[in-house]
Amino acid sequence: xxxxTPLAKARGLGSAGVGSHEWWRQRVTAIALVPLTFWFALxxxxxxxxxxAAVLAWVKNPWNSLLLLSFIIATAHxxxxxxxxxxxxxxxxxxxxxxxxxxxKLVFYFLGLAAIYATFRILFVD
Numbered sequence: 058x059x060x061x062t063p064l065a066k067a068r069g070l071g072s073a074g075v076g077s078h079e080w081w082r083q084r085v086t087a088i089a090l091v092p093l094t095f096w097f098a099l100x101x102x103x104x105x106x107x108x109x110a111a112v113l114a115w116v117k118n119p120w121n122s123l124l125l126l127s128f129i130i131a132t133a134h135x136x137x138x139x140x141x142x143x144x145x146x147x148x149x150x151x152x153x154x155x156x157x158x159x160x161x162k163l164v165f166y167f168l169g170l171a172a173i174y175a176t177f178r179i180l181f182v183d
Contacts, residue, residue, distance in 0.1 A: 079138055086135035093128040116179045126176055133169030137162055 100121065104111050115121055140161045148154040 079141070083135065083138040083142070086131045086138065089127070089131045090135060093124065093131060096124055097128050113179060116176060122176060122180055126173060129169055129172045129176070133165050133172075137165045140165075 100115065101107075104115055116125065141158060144154060144157045144161065148157055
């Protein structure tokens with residue numbers, strides 16, 4: 058005979074807060090991307106002529122480069138977190154899930170690093 062109440066049986070079976078860290082990071086990057094996206098769209102739309110020299114001068118501006126690097130990092134990280142949730146929810150084969158998560162992280166972090174490298178190259182080499 059089991060004398061435990063239903064609440065006692067259910068204690069300790071919850072999520073233990075494991076996924077809340079990623080959930081918060083995704084929300085924080087989403088909030089950060091709202092003003093950064095508006096800034097990026099308006100700044101690029103306001104460039105005169107959109108020629109190579111104008112874009113180089115725009116990137117070499119210290120505020121623009123700082124905000125551009127923030128935009129790149131937040132976008133790459135937000136994309137990884139969002140696709141991770143989709144893969145974890147909708148891919149049910151374990152080996153496919155592992156390779157998909159690894160592939161998404163490798164692709165987006167590589168693209169982020171390539172964009173950061175290109176920005177630093179414009180800032181310090183050109």
